[in-house]
Amino acid sequence: MQIKKRATLLFTIFAISCPMMLTQSAQGEDHKIIPNTPGWYDSLWVSPDGQMMLFMYSRYNFFPAILKGETPKLYAENSAALNGHYRNDINPWDDSDLYIMIKQDDGHWSAPHNLPTNDDKSDCCAMIAGNEMFFQKGTDIYVSEFKDGSWQEAKALTINSPHIDTNPHYDAASQTLYWASDRSGNYDIWQAERLSRNTWSTPQPIKGKVNTKAKEDQPFLQDGKLYFSRDGYSGNAYALSHKNGAWNKVSKQSFGTPYYESEVSYSLDGQQVWFVAGDIKNEQLHFMTSTKNPQTGQWSTPVKILD
Numbered sequence: 298m299q300i301k302k303r304a305t306l307l308f309t310i311f312a313i314s315c316p317m318m319l320t321q322s323a324q325g326e327d328h329k330i331i332p333n334t335p336g337w338y339d340s341l342w343v344s345p346d347g348q349m350m351l352f353m354y355s356r357y358n359f360f361p362a363i364l365k366g367e368t369p370k371l372y373a374e375n376s377a378a379l380n381g382h383y384r385n386d387i388n389p390w391d392d393s394d395l396y397i398m399i400k401q402d403d404g405h406w407s408a409p410h411n412l413p414t415n416d417d418k419s420d421c422c423a424m425i426a427g428n429e430m431f432f433q434k435g436t437d438i439y440v441s442e443f444k445d446g447s448w449q450e451a452k453a454l455t456i457n458s459p460h461i462d463t464n465p466h467y468d469a470a471s472q473t474l475y476w477a478s479d480r481s482g483n484y485d486i487w488q489a490e491r492l493s494r495n496t497w498s499t500p501q502p503i504k505g506k507v508n509t510k511a512k513e514d515q516p517f518l519q520d521g522k523l524y525f526s527r528d529g530y531s532g533n534a535y536a537l538s539h540k541n542g543a544w545n546k547v548s549k550q551s552f553g554t555p556y557y558e559s560e561v562s563y564s565l566d567g568q569q570v571w572f573v574a575g576d577i578k579n580e581q582l583h584f585m586t587s588t589k590n591p592q593t594g595q596w597s598t599p600v601k602i603l604d
C-alpha cells in the first residue's frame with residue numbers, strides 16, 4: 298500500500314511536469330528525426346502512465362559493429378546536419394542523444410525533442426522518477442533534476458566506476474538504484490541505496506540468481522518483479538521473487554515477435570508493455586507495444602508504437 302501511494306504521487310508529478318518538460322528542449326523547435334525511419338532508435342523507456350517516452354537516437358547503424366565487429370555505418374540519409382542533434386563523426390559511439398516525446402490529447406505522440414542535458418558524448422538509456430532523470434553519459438550514470446521549469450545541469454553519481462555503467466533504473470519506493478555494469482569482468486545488475494540526495498551506499502551486485510557469466514543488462518522494476526535482459530535470450534527475463542534481498546525464480550519472457558526483444562517498460566498496472574525489437578536480418582530496431590488480456594493473461598500480438 299505504501300508503495301502504491303508513493304507511485305501515485307510520482308504520477309501526479311509526471312502529469313504536472315509533462316508539458317513543461319516538453320517545452321524545455323534545447324532548441325525549442327520540433328526535431329526533424331522521426332522514429333521508424335533510418336537511424337538508430339534504442340533504449341526506449343515509457344513512463345508507467347504511458348504518457349511519456351524517452352529514447353536514444355544515433356545517426357549510425359551499429360548492427361555491423363555488434364554482429365560482425367565492423368565499424369558503425371552512417372545512415373546515408375543522415376549525413377546532413379539534424380536539427381539539435383549533437384553529431385560526433387570522430388567517434389560514432391558518441392553520436393547518440395536523448396529525446397523525449399509526450400502523448401498528445403489526440404492520442405498521437407509529439408515530435409521528438411532533443412533534451413538539454415545532451416552534449417557531444419554518448420547520451421542514452423534514460424528513465425525519469427519523480428522530478429529526476431537518470432541516464433548514461435559516456436560510460437557513467439548521471440542525474441538531472443527538473444526544477445524551475447527546466448532540466449538542471451546533470452551530475453555524475455558517486456556509484457560510477459572506471460568501467461561501463463549503464464541503464465539506470467531508480468526505484469523511488471525503496472530508494473534503490475539498479476543499473477548494469479561490467480566492473481566485475483562481465484555485465485551484471487548492480488544496486489546502491491540512496492543515503493541522501495547525492496550520496497549512495499557502496500555499490501553491490503544484486504544477490505540471487507539474476508547475475509551469471511552471461512551479460513545481464515537493462516533492469517526494470519515493476520510490481521515486485523525485476524525484469525532484465527540476458528545475452529543469449531531473445532526476449533527478456535524476470536526475477537519473480539525478492540526475499541531477504543535476493544532476486545530468485547528467474548523466468549524467460551517473450552512477446553512472440555520474430556525479432557530480438559529487449560528493454561521492457563511496464564505500465565503501472567502491468568497491463569501494457571513497451572519494448573525494443575531488433576530485426577537483425579533487416580538491421581532495424583522497432584519500438585513495439587502489447588497489452589494483456591485481463592481475463593486470460595495473454596499478451597496481444599505486438600504492434601509498432603509509432604505506425
Ligand SMILES: [Ca+2]
Nearest residue numbers: 393416418420
Ligand atoms: Ca550526445
Ligand SMILES: [Ca+2]
Nearest residue numbers: 436458460462
Ligand atoms: Ca563508468
Ligand SMILES: [Ca+2]
Nearest residue numbers: 484509511513
Ligand atoms: Ca553477468
